[in-house]
Amino acid sequence: MNISLLIISIFLVLALYLGIKARKGKDMNMEQFAVGGRGFGTFFIFLLIAGEIYTTFTFLGGSGWAYSKGAAAYYVPAYIFLAYVLSYWLVPKIWRYSKRHSIISQPEYFASKFKSRSMGMIVAVLGSLALVPYIVIQLKGLGIIVSEASYGAISPVAASVIGAVVVTTYVMISGIHGSAWTAILKDFMILVVVIFLGIYIPFHYFGGIQSMFETVQAAKPEMLVLADQGLSQSWFVSTVLLNALGFYLLPQTFMVVLSSNGERTLRKNAIALPLYTLLLLFVFFIGFTAIMEIPGLQGADGDLSLLRLAIQTFDPWVIGVIGAAGLLTALVPASVMLMAASVGLTNSFFNVLVPAATEKQQLIVSRFIIIGISIIALIVTVTGGEALAILNIMSYSLITQLAPSLFCSLPKNNMINKYGAMSGILAGVGIVLYATIANVKVATFLPDIPPVINDISTGVIALFINMIVTFVVSALTKHNTMQEKEMNDMNKIS
Amino acid sequence: MNAIKLLLLVPFIGFLAFLPYANKIEPYILGMPFLLFWVAFWMVMASVILLIVYKFDPDNKGSDPE
Numbered sequence: 100m101n102i103s104l105l106i107i108s109i110f111l112v113l114a115l116y117l118g119i120k121a122r123k124g125k126d127m128n129m130e131q132f133a134v135g136g137r138g139f140g141t142f143f144i145f146l147l148i149a150g151e152i153y154t155t156f157t158f159l160g161g162s163g164w165a166y167s168k169g170a171a172a173y174y175v176p177a178y179i180f181l182a183y184v185l186s187y188w189l190v191p192k193i194w195r196y197s198k199r200h201s202i203i204s205q206p207e208y209f210a211s212k213f214k215s216r217s218m219g220m221i222v223a224v225l226g227s228l229a230l231v232p233y234i235v236i237q238l239k240g241l242g243i244i245v246s247e248a249s250y251g252a253i254s255p256v257a258a259s260v261i262g263a264v265v266v267t268t269y270v271m272i273s274g275i276h277g278s279a280w281t282a283i284l285k286d287f288m289i290l291v292v293v294i295f296l297g298i299y300i301p302f303h304y305f306g307g308i309q310s311m312f313e314t315v316q317a318a319k320p321e322m323l324v325l326a327d328q329g330l331s332q333s334w335f336v337s338t339v340l341l342n343a344l345g346f347y348l349l350p351q352t353f354m355v356v357l358s359s360n361g362e363r364t365l366r367k368n369a370i371a372l373p374l375y376t377l378l379l380l381f382v383f384f385i386g387f388t389a390i391m392e393i394p395g396l397q398g399a400d401g402d403l404s405l406l407r408l409a410i411q412t413f414d415p416w417v418i419g420v421i422g423a424a425g426l427l428t429a430l431v432p433a434s435v436m437l438m439a440a441s442v443g444l445t446n447s448f449f450n451v452l453v454p455a456a457t458e459k460q461q462l463i464v465s466r467f468i469i470i471g472i473s474i475i476a477l478i479v480t481v482t483g484g485e486a487l488a489i490l491n492i493m494s495y496s497l498i499t500q501l502a503p504s505l506f507c508s509l510p511k512n513n514m515i516n517k518y519g520a521m522s523g524i525l526a527g528v529g530i531v532l533y534a535t536i537a538n539v540k541v542a543t544f545l546p547d548i549p550p551v552i553n554d555i556s557t558g559v560i561a562l563f564i565n566m567i568v569t570f571v572v573s574a575l576t577k578h579n580t581m582q583e584k585e586m587n588d589m590n591k592i593s
Numbered sequence: 594m595n596a597i598k599l600l601l602l603v604p605f606i607g608f609l610a611f612l613p614y615a616n617k618i619e620p621y622i623l624g625m626p627f628l629l630f631w632v633a634f635w636m637v638m639a640s641v642i643l644l645i646v647y648k649f650d651p652d653n654k655g656s657d658p659e
Contacts, residue, residue, distance in 0.1 A: 173632045177608070180636045184604050187643055191652075309624035316618055316626070323618045323626045332616060336609050363653055370647055373639035380625075380633055 104249035106419030107426055110284075111265060114430055117284060118269025118277035125276060128458045132274030132465065133203040133442040134358040139279065141364050146282040147275075147355040147435065148368060149375050152179050153289050154432040155240025158425050159402040161379055165386025167401035169322030171330035172383060178339040180373040182346030187369040190347055191362035192509055198357075204439070205353040206447040209501070212508040215517040219447035221524060222501065226350035227472070228528075229498040230440045233349075234433050234476040238263055240402075241429035242480065247406040248422025250415070259480050262429060267473045270434045271466045275358055278434040285427035290378065292424040296405075297381020300388050300412060308384055315387050322390060334554040341558045345499035350439035351432070441468035493535050496558030500527035503566045519573025527565030531558060597649045600642055608635040 100108075125131050139147070157175065164172035193208065202208050205226055210219025241262040242255030249258075269277040298308075305311035315322055325332050346352060359365050382405070389396075389404035393411065396404055409421055445465045450456060456464075504520040507513055515523075534557040608631075615631035622630040647653060 170628055173629065176636060177632055180639045181605060181608070184601050184639050184643065187646060188598055188601055307624065309621055312621065312624070312626050320618060324616050324628055325612075332612055336612065339609065340605075366647055366650070366653065370640055370643040373636045373643070376636050377633060380629070383629065 101250060101252055101415060103415045103419030103422055104252045106416065107245055107248060107422045110288075110423035110426060111261070114281045114284065114427060115265050115269055117280045118265075118434070119272050121269075121276035121280035122273035125273075127274070127462065129442070129445075129461050129465070130201070130203055131276075132462060133438060134354060135275045135279065137198065137358060138360050139358045139364075140360050141367050143279045143282075144355065144359050144364055145368050145371065146286050147279060147358070148352065148372060149286060150278070150282045150431045151349070151352050151355065151435065152376070153286070153378070153428055155237050155244065155425065155429045157379060157382060158289075158293075158428050159240050159243065159405060160236075161382040162386035162389065162405040163402035165383045166389045166396065166404040167398075168330055169319075170325050171335065172386065174335055174338050174342070176376040176379040177335075178342035179346065179379075180376045181339060181343035183369050183372040183376075185343055186347055186372075187366055190356045190365050190369075193347075193353070194356055194359055194362055194365060203354075203357060204443045204446045205348075205350045206443045208353075209504065209508075209520075210447060212513070213504070213517040213520055215521075216447070216451050218504075218517050218521055220451075221521055223443040223447040225497060225501065225524065225528060226443050227440045229494040230350055230436050231472065231476055231479065232494050233351075234436050234440075234472065235479045237429040237433040237436070238476055238480040241426060241433075243403065244406065244422055244425035244429070247403065247410065248418050248425065250410075250418075256481055260477060262426065262433075263473050263477050266430045266434050267437065267469060270437050271469055275354070275435065275438060278431055278438070281427065281434070282431050285424075285431045288420075288424040288427055292421055293378055293381045296409065296421070297384045300408065301384050303412060304388055304392055311384070311388055311391075314391055319390065322387070329554065331554045333552070334556065337554075337556040337559045341499050341556050341562065342495045344502050345495040345558075348498045348501050348505060349494070350443055350498075351435040354439045354442070355435065437469050437472055438465075440472050441465045444468050493531065496531040496535070496556065496561060497528060499558055499562055500524050500531065500565050502562065503569045507569075515569055515573040516576060518576040519569045519571070522572040523565040523567075523569030526568040527561040530561035530564060534561070595651055597646055600646050603642055604635055604639045607638070608632075 125136075130136055135143075161172060161175055164175070196202070196212075197208055200211050202211060204223075206219040206223035209222040210216055238259045239255075242257075242259035245258035245262070246253055246255040253261075269281070273280075301308045301311040305314055312323065325335055347356065356365065385405050385408065389408045393404065393407050396407070406418075406421070406425075410418055413421075442465055445461055445468060449461065449464045453460070501524060503523055504515070507515045507520070612631075616628055618626045618628070620627060623633075625633065
């Protein structure tokens with residue numbers, strides 16, 4: 100065992116220990132398990148929400164995109180800080196309603212708002228569909244990080260499996276408390292590692308950050324601005340808006356919001372969070388340095404740029420610390436994602452099938468679902484082979500299809516009904532899946548379309564059609580809703 | 594919905610609407626090519642604007658409803 104692997108292993112054990120110990124003194128019920136009894140204050144909420152953005156995607160994919168696609172990578176911090184701005188207005192409303200109705204998951208929220216269990220089921224399935232690629236990204240990233248940082252002593256697959264076992268174990272035991280405790284360790288590590296690398300590496304190779312950029316400018320100026328076609332400005336704007344909208348719709352972020360102890364905690368967090376995205380600048384500095392220092396990584400291998408450059412620069416023990424930080428950036432987000440998916444599925448399927456289920460039974464079922472999702476994600480991790488960013492974008496395109504229903508459900512008088520909401524979501528999701536799987540863009544049908552339109556994110560186009568379907572179907576089924584109102588009143592979910 | 598919350602639109606409009614003018618390398622500011630600086634500038638502005646909104650938002654006055 101080399102020194103790097105030893106350091107990584109120590110942090111893995113530490114994470115497992117903290118994750119399990121987090122449970123101590125908590126009487127575990129569904130509310131504790133899923134949303135920490137709605138007791139998290141500013142500090143934990145900050146770590147958990149920030150934890151959702153410093154994932155392996157940011158660590159590897161952020162530098163990887165800067166390396167292979169240049170300025171297009173800026174879309175990541177751009178959508179995140181805009182999501183925080185939006186959150187100031189949006190999430191206190193969600194929290195307030197959920198608190199009043201004792202809601203602990205996203206599907207339950209939609210089911211309650213639209214008074215429809217089918218709606219809850221659709222949201223749960225969609226949420227899981229969006230989460231699995233996300234969990235896969237984490238496990239895949241974890242495999243890459245540990246394998247590279249241990250100088251190949253452990254294969255990526257073995258590392259992914261070990262990571263999955265650890266995270267599954269502590270999530271099953273401690274629920275969201277495990278995520279919160281390990282998040283402390285993770286954020287400390289990632290802050291230190293990213294700032295250190297982001298400053299040290301450009302100075303080491305080019306004597307400064309500006310001189311590093313000037314070298315890139317001399318060799319590949321196109322890397323420092325957005326392109327005219329493809330990853331162009333219209334792509335950038337549409338993707339940033341779509342993802343900013345989708346950020347708090349991701350089931351794991353939604354769940355973290357519910358775990359807050361008050362509306363003001365959420366608003367206070369919104370103030371500080373955009374500053375935290377500045378950390379991503381350092382990740383980009385590393386990616387841009389890598390363009391000049393380690394050219395030649397093709398396609399998905401661009402994601403390796405940070406680690407390869409670090410290995411070329413530092414002693415093994417530093418690599419071990421970097422690897423440990425990378426490992427934690429996979430574990431913490433993955434833990435919240437696993438839980439969000441499992442609690443959502445338990446709420447909307449198991450509780451409907453077995454309405455008399457006790458809290459204890461629900462907890463057991465949730466835990467089994469966590470194992471199930473881990474296994475599915477592991478299988479995809481081992482067999483699938485796509486670049487991290489593409490999966491990430493598809494997750495957002497899928498989950499953002501919930502946006503019209505969410506926004507319409509906020510005012511007291513909901514303009515749309517469950518039929519409209521469900522048809523709209525299904526239409527939007529159908530388009531995203533079709534376009535991604537068949538790899539079609541607008542130009543496939545209209546070859547003469549200008550790139551300004553063709554480059555618009557597929558998710559935005561799907562969202563547009565989704566909205567039309569939602570409103571049209573709601574208008575057509577208005578009569579139906581009136582008749583059903585009485586029935587609904589009798590069988591209210593909440 | 595109180596008027597102060599309309600300030601929340603400023604980062605969206607300011608950052609994205611002027612993107613065509615910000616999509617350039619020079620001048621360098623704080624060591625960063627202009628486009629990257631533009632992104633960083635709005636991250637900081639977003640926090641500043643949120644702080645202002647928080648201070649003046651009547652929803653944050655008095656004790657929490659809990």
